[in-house]
Amino acid sequence: MQTAGGMRLPMGVVFDASFGDSLDDLLALSLLYLLDSKNECRVAAMTTTKPNLGSAGLYEVYQKLYGGRPMAIGMCTSGQGKETGSLLAAAVEGQTISVKSEIDTAEPHGLIRNVLQAYHDGNAAILSTGPGGNLKDLLGLPTALPVVKSKVKVLYAADAPANWPTPVVKVTAEMGAGLNYQPKAEDFAWAEKHPVALALAKEPNAKLNRAAMVAVLKVVRGAEFQVTDAVLQELVAAKPAPRQRMRFFGD
């Protein structure tokens, strides 16, 4: 996936969430994919801790919407969060989704290990906004620990495993404190059925703490990057740049 030609290669970011349960996650992934389209990072993998096909399908919607590289989507098949909440139901309403059953998804822990192997040492990060189950499973794989140790520069997580072997930044609601960015459905009108627009239409007063968006920018642009409302306003709802991505072996 990456060449070693001396140029600065985009960092791979694994996005893990109980996807579809919060508007924050939808906005954060919009932002992450926008940065991917600008070659600031690569969405390396998307995994959900939510055992719900709609949740996995929503990831697929994003991948197609933002012109991302087709990829398997990781979905946990047990645990809590099976139900389809109103936000998720709204976001997938009328979308074309090929994820129809479990076999259309991948085991999250194996998938994360596999994609990390395609990145240079220290050139990958994981952002996990939901329960830490997928990360714990990852560390439980016999071959994963050395891969995580060498590849993952930083883990931003709401629920990091205690034995995580690389630097961890806790994702808390306080990360978004002081920010007031308020997304509007019309900002996403560049897409016919943007999940955020659909979700906002259904749930205009959905709770928002902005921490996941801040975490995305910190992961991609560095911990020192100052996240402001203006930055979020400029980037979160922006239409992705036309793909002129670097060609990597295996792409």
Add this chain to the structure above:
Amino acid sequence: MMTRKALSRRTMLRGAGAAIALPAMDAMAPALRASQLPGPKPVRMAFVYVPNGIDMRNWTPAADGPLTAELPRILKPLEPFKKDITILSNLTHNGGRALLDGAGDHGRCCGGYLSGVQPRKTFVDIKAGISMDQIVANQIGSKTRFASLELGLEDARQAGDCDSGYSCAYTNNLAWRSETQPLPPILDPRVLFERLFGTGAELSPEARAQRAKYRRSILDFVMGDTRKLEADLGPTDRRKLDEYLSSIRSIEQQLERAEKDNSIINPGMDKPYGVPADFAEHFKLMTNMITVAFQADLSRVVTFLVTHEGTSRPYREIGIADGHHPLTHHMNKPELIEKVTQINTYHAQQFAGWVEKLKAAKEGDSNVLENSMIVYGAGLSDGNRHTHEDLPTLIAGNGGGYIKSGRRITARRETPMSNLFLTMMDRMGVQVDHFGDATGRLAGLDLA
């Protein structure tokens, strides 16, 4: 009621420079339980690897579950054995992918096929992983005369750069005894024959020619033992022994014919003595011998690299003069895809012939196929794009009543091929906690 002393499972027919193991016979069981074989039947395992991927559009059945509909074109030759096969979808070898190593998919996909690791990119200090067949062979190999057998049909070098910096050791071997030691396949049917049934010595062509001058059937050398044994056998066993020895004689005759054919067709070429010019004949000869080896429990572990990964072998036998590998980079031209499909189907035809033989080889109330797991597949799926997910994989046989066959099972995406190997090792009686990049056992394969 008359009782008869049970015949040892290890009985051999011996003669000058020859020893022939016997198939399982009723006489090997106590006389009062004549239809039962002693102990559990041995489970055999084989891997038949075809190179350059397979045209998946003509391989994958439309639906999951029981194989009720007609099989896709490439698998059509296996239609009569639909109930005996299990088609597996979505198995992946992540180690075959570039990851950070650039070009060289052919080297990686074959070099790590049975180990689930990514081979080191080099053509000097090679390193892959111990292959699962060798893990099994190490554990159960002492129960048979040959811990494992490695076969192939195409002569191939073992050193040098065969794919973008990957050693030929990766593209030309399936079995790896250690991380650094591949086990090159036997290509010459006569060498295999002599290894299985002869003295074990691999004679030089000159020495063999000298011996051939006075050649008699190997069965002639063990005639005395055969007669003595026949006198002690019941009518069923006598018939079984006769069929078994006839199949050995038939292989000998095929070998003689092949060698004769060679000398007529290609007298001036530097070709290994005894290798048939005809691909199908070569395939049949090798697999016939493995059938006999399985029947006689000479080995339970076989790897068969049909042709080496990345091969550019043409298939003039079926009217295809273009090389296999260049054809697979077909640029979506229908006429080239058609030729790839024909090659894929031709391979499957040969495999179906072997499946038929295994099924016909009776073993107590079952047959050798039922007691085997014969994996047929490739290390690439789409040979044009070099993809390493959804690898074409099928298992013929039931692994001794373990695999519920006649189905297509689709695993979750990205499921490691190593998960299948872990499951197969379990079935072979070899307990391994972890293997390759496995994330667990393959669910849904068994009769549960």
